Every structure is written in structure tokens, then in C-alpha cells.
Amino acid sequence: MRDAMPALDWDKGGGLLPAIVQDARTQRVLMLGYMSRESLAATHETGLVTFFSRSRQRLWTKGEYSGHHLKLVAIEIDCDADALLVTAEPQGPTCHLGRDSCFGGARGSALAELDRVVESRAAAMPEGSYTTRLLAGGIRRIAQKVGEEGVETALAAVVEEDAALLGEAADLAYHLLVLLRARGLGLSDLEQVLRTRSA
Known part of the structure; x- marks a missing residue:
């Protein structure tokens, strides 16, 4: 990710940014999660995509239970600095239903x-x-x-x-x-x- 973390607009979403995850190889949209400052920092530190779980009110690394992690490739910031595009290498199905994508009809290359x-x-x-x-x-x-x-x-x-x-x-x-x-x-x-x- 570019050196633009300080410019992110955390206030607009109450301290959370929507993060769209895309398969780095196929460009298929895999899921949508939300990141806090802490989860974004954890993602960079560990190389595993980490979100802030709104239901559990804590950091949540994708795959921490299933083992189907998302290995970080890159993070891009949108033009308004209030959303993230995360490209990652999925280590198994992303969706909890066992599908590659949470968006069943999403197609990649x-x-x-x-x-x-x-x-x-x-x-x-x-x-x-x-x-x-x-x-x-x-x-x-x-x-x-x-x-x-x-x-x-x-x-x-x-x-x-x-x-x-x-x-x-x-x-x-x-x-x-x-x-x-x-x-x-x-x-x-x-x-x-x-x-x-x-x-």
C-alpha cells in the first residue's frame, strides 16, 4: 500500500473502512469486510488479511477457525480515501458456505x-x-x-x-x-x- 495510511478517512465510517477483497490471480471479488486502524496494521504485520468483526467487536483474521486464510498481496485506497481494495491469495474457500466467493455469481478471469x-x-x-x-x-x-x-x-x-x-x-x-x-x-x-x- 502507498504511504497514504494517515490520509484515510476513518471518521466517515465511525472508525471502520469497507474493504473489498479480490483474488490476486483471478480478479474475482471474494468478500466484503470492515477494517479498523488496528486490523489494517495487523494485516500489514502478519501478511494475513484481518478485519474488525462488527458482531464480535474484536479483530478477526480471516481463516482463524477454518484455516482458509487470505494472504495479503496489496492494498489500494479509493479516490475518497474511505474504502480499501485488498488483493489476496485465498488459501481455500473464502465464504463460510464453502464457496470460493461470498458473491456466488461473481466471476473472475x-x-x-x-x-x-x-x-x-x-x-x-x-x-x-x-x-x-x-x-x-x-x-x-x-x-x-x-x-x-x-x-x-x-x-x-x-x-x-x-x-x-x-x-x-x-x-x-x-x-x-x-x-x-x-x-x-x-x-x-x-x-x-x-x-x-x-x-
């Missing part, structure tokens, strides 16, 4: 979700998984598949309808994510390069 699935397949290498088969085939085989999918995407752009082009582009994106993962990289690494190019 489908590409980031796919990257997460590819990462989990690469770690577990489950039998019968196409991703497992690709990874077991090695870099050369995966690179060949990326090349094939790239050609099919280019051809679809020239001679097919939009639906076919989008289908081929989705296949290309999947195989590219597998190729990155085979090299120990992921979507976040690619995004970092894109951010430097757009600066």
Missing part, C-alpha cells in the same frame, strides 16, 4: 481460472488428464501443439466463422498456458511482461 487448473494438474499429475499427458510428453511435444493450434487459429481467422475462430483461439490459449507451466512459468509472469510493455 476465465483465463486465470484455467491457469490455476493447469497449475494444479502440473502439481498433482492426475492419471487420465489431458494436461498430465501433455506435460509428460515434454516441452517439444507441447511446443508442437502450440504451433499446430496457432496455425489452426490463423486459418480459422481467414476462412471460418467467429465461433470457430474463438474455439481455436481458446485451444491455443490453453496449450500456451501448459507450455508456460512446463517451463515453470504461468499467466502472472506473462501479465507482468505485458504490464511493462503498456507502461
Whole structure:
């Protein structure tokens, strides 16, 4: 977070600021909580997102009972300095109902979700998984598949309808994510390069 903590408008909300929590990888909105000065300081000190529980009237670290903590990535202050956007890495479901998000219909980046699935397949290498088969085939085989999918995407752009082009582009994106993962990289690494190019 920027050096703007002293400028936060604590008075407007009676000493509490609404804090929207977003998955750092998928950008999916996970939950809304409230932070006090003390819970914000605890979040920075521990690296675990901590709120002020209005019902219990005490500090509450997300996951203190379930173990499903939110690991802090960054905190942004809104333009009025009276709300926070917390980006975090969820360590399990965020919602007490066992869902990833307290907002059931909230969607994140489908590409980031796919990257997460590819990462989990690469770690577990489950039998019968196409991703497992690709990874077991090695870099050369995966690179060949990326090349094939790239050609099919280019051809679809020239001679097919939009639906076919989008289908081929989705296949290309999947195989590219597998190729990155085979090299120990992921979507976040690619995004970092894109951010430097757009600066």
C-alpha cells in the first residue's frame, strides 16, 4: 500500500473502512469486510488479511477457525480515501458456505481460472488428464501443439466463422498456458511482461 495510511478517512465510517477483497490471480471479488486502524496494521504485520468483526467487536483474521486464510498481496485506497481494495491469495474457500466467493455469481478471469487448473494438474499429475499427458510428453511435444493450434487459429481467422475462430483461439490459449507451466512459468509472469510493455 502507498504511504497514504494517515490520509484515510476513518471518521466517515465511525472508525471502520469497507474493504473489498479480490483474488490476486483471478480478479474475482471474494468478500466484503470492515477494517479498523488496528486490523489494517495487523494485516500489514502478519501478511494475513484481518478485519474488525462488527458482531464480535474484536479483530478477526480471516481463516482463524477454518484455516482458509487470505494472504495479503496489496492494498489500494479509493479516490475518497474511505474504502480499501485488498488483493489476496485465498488459501481455500473464502465464504463460510464453502464457496470460493461470498458473491456466488461473481466471476473472475476465465483465463486465470484455467491457469490455476493447469497449475494444479502440473502439481498433482492426475492419471487420465489431458494436461498430465501433455506435460509428460515434454516441452517439444507441447511446443508442437502450440504451433499446430496457432496455425489452426490463423486459418480459422481467414476462412471460418467467429465461433470457430474463438474455439481455436481458446485451444491455443490453453496449450500456451501448459507450455508456460512446463517451463515453470504461468499467466502472472506473462501479465507482468505485458504490464511493462503498456507502461
